[in-house]
Amino acid sequence: MSHIDLRYTSHLARxxxxxxxxxxxxxxxxxxxxxxxxxxxxxxxxxxxxxxxxPLANVFREDKIAPSIEMEEFLxxxxxxxxxxxxxxxxxxxxx
Amino acid sequence: xxxxxxxxxxxTIGLEVHAxxxxxxxxxxxxxVRFGSPPNTLVCPVCLGLPGVLPVLNREVFLxxxxxxxxxxxxxSKLIKFDRKNYYYPDLPKGYQISQYDAPLGRGGFVxxxxxxxxxxxxxxxxxxxxxxxxxxxxxxxxxxxxxxxRAGVPLIEMVSEPDLESPxxxxxxxxxxxxxxxxxxxxxxxxxxxxxxxxxxxxxxxAGDAVLGKKVEVKNMNxxxxxxxxxxxxxxxxxxxxxxxxxxxxxxxxxxxAKGMTFLMRSKEEAHDYRYFPxxxxxxxxxxxxxxxxxxxxxxxxxxxxxxxxxxxYGLSAYDANLLTQDEEPAEFFETCAKIxxxxxxxxxxxxxxxxxxxxxxxxxxxxxxxxPETLVGLLQLVKEGSLSLQAAREKVFPEVVGDGRDPKxxxxxxxxxxxxxxxxxxxxxxxxxxxxxxxxxxxxxxxETAAMFLVGQVMRKSGGKANPGxxxxxxxxxxxxxxxxx
Numbered sequence: 001m002s003h004i005d006l007r008y009t010s011h012l013a014r015x016x017x018x019x020x021x022x023x024x025x026x027x028x029x030x031x032x033x034x035x036x037x038x039x040x041x042x043x044x045x046x047x048x049x050x051x052x053x054x055p056l057a058n059v060f061r062e063d064k065i066a067p068s069i070e071m072e073e074f075l076x077x078x079x080x081x082x083x084x085x086x087x088x089x090x091x092x093x094x095x096x
Numbered sequence: 097x098x099x100x101x102x103x104x105x106x107x108t109i110g111l112e113v114h115a116x117x118x119x120x121x122x123x124x125x126x127x128x129v130r131f132g133s134p135p136n137t138l139v140c141p142v143c144l145g146l147p148g149v150l151p152v153l154n155r156e157v158f159l160x161x162x163x164x165x166x167x168x169x170x171x172x173s174k175l176i177k178f179d180r181k182n183y184y185y186p187d188l189p190k191g192y193q194i195s196q197y198d199a200p201l202g203r204g205g206f207v208x209x210x211x212x213x214x215x216x217x218x219x220x221x222x223x224x225x226x227x228x229x230x231x232x233x234x235x236x237x238x239x240x241x242x243x244x245x246x247r248a249g250v251p252l253i254e255m256v257s258e259p260d261l262e263s264p265x266x267x268x269x270x271x272x273x274x275x276x277x278x279x280x281x282x283x284x285x286x287x288x289x290x291x292x293x294x295x296x297x298x299x300x301x302x303x304a305g306d307a308v309l310g311k312k313v314e315v316k317n318m319n320x321x322x323x324x325x326x327x328x329x330x331x332x333x334x335x336x337x338x339x340x341x342x343x344x345x346x347x348x349x350x351x352x353x354x355a356k357g358m359t360f361l362m363r364s365k366e367e368a369h370d371y372r373y374f375p376x377x378x379x380x381x382x383x384x385x386x387x388x389x390x391x392x393x394x395x396x397x398x399x400x401x402x403x404x405x406x407x408x409x410x411y412g413l414s415a416y417d418a419n420l421l422t423q424d425e426e427p428a429e430f431f432e433t434c435a436k437i438x439x440x441x442x443x444x445x446x447x448x449x450x451x452x453x454x455x456x457x458x459x460x461x462x463x464x465x466x467x468x469x470p471e472t473l474v475g476l477l478q479l480v481k482e483g484s485l486s487l488q489a490a491r492e493k494v495f496p497e498v499v500g501d502g503r504d505p506k507x508x509x510x511x512x513x514x515x516x517x518x519x520x521x522x523x524x525x526x527x528x529x530x531x532x533x534x535x536x537x538x539x540x541x542x543x544x545x546e547t548a549a550m551f552l553v554g555q556v557m558r559k560s561g562g563k564a565n566p567g568x569x570x571x572x573x574x575x576x577x578x579x580x581x582x583x584x
Contacts (some may be wrong), residue, residue, distance in 0.1 A: 052375070060152065086245070
């Protein structure tokens with residue numbers, strides 16, 4: 001991969017770029033990609049892929065109930081609500 | 097265009113099943129898992145996806161998942177890690193679902209199903225852990241959808257089969273078997289009404305000679321095993337018809353519409369499947385230890401298939417009855433308790449798979465929710481066996497009170513005056529009278545009309561007010577006729 005379609009990618013991430021911003025950021029993102037791509041040249045034959053940067057594994061919590069939080073605490077920050085529900089624009093699985 | 101594909105065409109089906117794990121709390125936080133709670137009351141900063149929080153894996157989720165992997169004969173992965181599956185949907189507060197991509201909990205294993213052609217192994221590709229999403233309610237408001245996040249973060253295992261299923265019946269058997277194993281090993285309650293078990297299907301049809309599989313169609317939105325079967329039947333019919341007409345098929349996602357009994361193309365944008373998986377940096381990797389494997393193996397009881405085989409051989413039951421009895425643990429245990437005190441195993445199995453099972457289905461309850469206990473069922477069976485109670489009266493008049501109100505079968509029988517007269521002396525009187533007052537019928541019998549005897553049996557039954565034991569009466573009428581008259 002040597003090019004990122006920023007229009008497509010920014011839509012996936014729900015980032016609303018203006019056309020002039022796409023023009024500036026597009027080449028910048030590609031530059032970052034090329035920079036990182038240098039890693040492809042490193043010979044990693046026989047090297048275990050890193051699964052986590054920290055030298056930790058098997059961190060669990062026990063299956064014990066902890067208190068949940070008060071509804072008002074989070075619903076008051078929500079742009080739109082309906083009683084105890086979050087309210088969002090109508091979502092339906094569209095059928096053609 | 098319903099029905100299975102004709103032999104000219106071959107069907108290939110793979111299923112993805114999500115099962116909710118039986119834990120007290122969610123997968124990555126301590127919020128309680130409780131169905132039917134008021135909306136948005138079982139949430140915290142972790143499952144709400146607020147910034148700066150750290151998910152931590154519930155140990156029980158890991159162990160239950162491991163138990164499932166082992167029960168199906170799969171192998172736990174050497175390295176187990178979590179990944180983010182990115183997509184935007186209002187039921188997913190973080191904008192990604194924590195799931196597993198390339199290092200799932202386990203791989204391989206199989207589910208053995210019973211088909212009309214004998215047992216068949218359906219291979220599993222993988223079993224992985226993931227979090228559930230919240231719930232969307234669409235109908236409450238005209239222009240908006242409502243979001244309840246109580247379910248967000250509820251632990252699931254996803255079980256992906258290989259495309260080894262060849263018919264809707266196979267799919268149904270696979271789901272039933274999966275459900276019964278998951279329940280038996282205590283991994284999931286599999287309560288369909290609470291959405292504990294959900295299924296998506298991949299189905300393709302191809303011409304019998306074709307080496308490559310047909311175009312894979314994903315079918316979603318099926319809410320019951322019956323719906324899975326109906327949706328697959330419809331979809332196979334649709335694809336077969338298209339192939340027959342020489343029309344092209346496309347790789348697509350379709351939604352099952354239960355009311356219309358059809359699947360519809362889901363209008364989805366192309367990027368819908370661009371999930372951009374990447375490793376979940378908030379969770380460290382996991383390694384299964386030998387001790388954990390051994391401990392979970394010990395928690396796996398006798399599985400339904402093993403139990404069925406044992407029932408067939410130990411109690412001399414048909415494979416069909418043995419399978420029916422062992423689908424769920426409760427009836428199986430009930431049967432075994434009864435069998436200890438009632439040695440007519442076949443008769444017992446008939447009652448369990450007949451009246452008992454019919455009652456449970458009709459009332460939509462489980463055995464423990466009824467008042468039936470092994471002693472009362474066996475008591476009832478014994479009354480029938482010794483001839484005190486007719487089978488019909490036992491089924492229709494006594495059993496409902498025994499199962500519904502926990503009454504003693506003998507008491508019910510006596511209270512309702514259902515005691516059958518099997519006593520030969522008492523019956524003999526009625527038989528003699530019937531013979532005396534029906535000389536024409538007796539002559540008919542003498543002249544070789546065998547059915548004339550049945551008329552006399554009917555007379556005796558009427559005389560007794562239905563209380564005479566019909567088997568005994570038949571026996572006696574025949575005996576007396578032959579004695580007194582002798583056939584011509």
